[in-house]
Amino acid sequence: MASLIDGKAIASDLRTQLSADVAGLVKDHGVKPGLAVVLVGEDPASEVYVRSKSKQTVEVGMESFKHTLPTETSEQELLDLVARLNNDDTVHGILVQLPLPNHINEGRVIEAIDPAKDVDGFHPVNIGRLVAGEEALVPCTPQGCIILAKSAQADLTGCHAVIVGRSNIVGKPVAQLLLQENCTVTIAHSRTRDLPGLCATADLLVAAVGQPEMIRGDWVKPGAIVIDVGINRIPAPEKGEGKSRLVGDVKFDEALEVASAITPVPGGVGPMTIACLLKNTYQAALRIQGISELDC
Numbered sequence: 001m002a003s004l005i006d007g008k009a010i011a012s013d014l015r016t017q018l019s020a021d022v023a024g025l026v027k028d029h030g031v032k033p034g035l036a037v038v039l040v041g042e043d044p045a046s047e048v049y050v051r052s053k054s055k056q057t058v059e060v061g062m063e064s065f066k067h068t069l070p071t072e073t074s075e076q077e078l079l080d081l082v083a084r085l086n087n088d089d090t091v092h093g094i095l096v097q098l099p100l101p102n103h104i105n106e107g108r109v110i111e112a113i114d115p116a117k118d119v120d121g122f123h124p125v126n127i128g129r130l131v132a133g134e135e136a137l138v139p140c141t142p143q144g145c146i147i148l149a150k151s152a153q154a155d156l157t158g159c160h161a162v163i164v165g166r167s168n169i170v171g172k173p174v175a176q177l178l179l180q181e182n183c184t185v186t187i188a189h190s191r192t193r194d195l196p197g198l199c200a201t202a203d204l205l206v207a208a209v210g211q212p213e214m215i216r217g218d219w220v221k222p223g224a225i226v227i228d229v230g231i232n233r234i235p236a237p238e239k240g241e242g243k244s245r246l247v248g249d250v251k252f253d254e255a256l257e258v259a260s261a262i263t264p265v266p267g268g269v270g271p272m273t274i275a276c277l278l279k280n281t282y283q284a285a286l287r288i289q290g291i292s293e294l295d296c
């Protein structure tokens with residue numbers, strides 16, 4: 001039976017540490033990190049995320065700037081706001097919540113963000129730095145995955161890591177980070193041959209496909225570490241008519257019997273994303289102000 005990797009507790013520890021770091025930065029350097037979050041339109045899921053981000057930003061002692069724009073905002077108006085935030089010295093991190101309305105080109109907006117303030121780590125400059133192994137702002141969910149995997153096994157050197165999913169937001173950056181941890185990395189996807197057989201060779205299995213409970217227990221190598229990035233809402237008639245529940249990309253009950261450690265959904269990777277966003281904002285503030293981490 002696997003042990004559970006408690007993302008909620010690990011994220012909470014990270015925020016506690018960050019609160020102390022932020023307090024030190026304010027006291028010793030007079031710098032209060034500021035995070036600007038931009039939401040265009042009225043997507044209910046995005047509204048929940050943005051509210052959560054703003055609340056946790058304030059809780060760790062940082063400044064939160066929330067910009068809510070109507071759906072019909074033009075791309076140029078959004079680019080103008082990003083330019084203002086780029087030039088605002090009180091703003092150290094900029095996050096434009098995705099998805100954006102269809103009439104706005106996401107790539108153009110992401111590229112307009114100052115890479116030094118790109119706390120999502122989505123700007124091509126930060127992607128390039130990550131791949132080159134240089135100092136970068138690293139995407140939040142992938143960072144969370146690494147912290148959780150290392151909580152189960154501090155040294156991942158030599159592990160065969162199989163990542164199921166090749167998205168720019170999770171699969172590809174996780175692969176880069178695991179390479180930096182000295183894993184042998186395989187990225188699998190919908191066209192991979194014999195996916196179950198490949199997964200069964202993984203010492204570390206990262207599931208990021210967005211398919212509810214696709215990865216079955218017999219795909220998991222005995223003793224493997226399983227990191228489930230999926231957050232899928234499925235009908236749960238057993239809870240009552242019209243009810244639903246959240247599941248990951250892994251069939252949890254089955255994998256629990258085989259793995260050595262596994263993240264639950266909810267309460268695994270999910271809580272880590274915002275914690276890492278706050279960490280990125282703190283780091284962006286240090287770098288923009290030219291303060292070494294050693295001075296904090």
Ligand code: GUN
Nearest residue numbers: 095096097098099120140
């Ligand atoms: N929408 C869902 N997740 C994210 C995220 O991590 N960053 C941004 N900008 N938008 C999102």
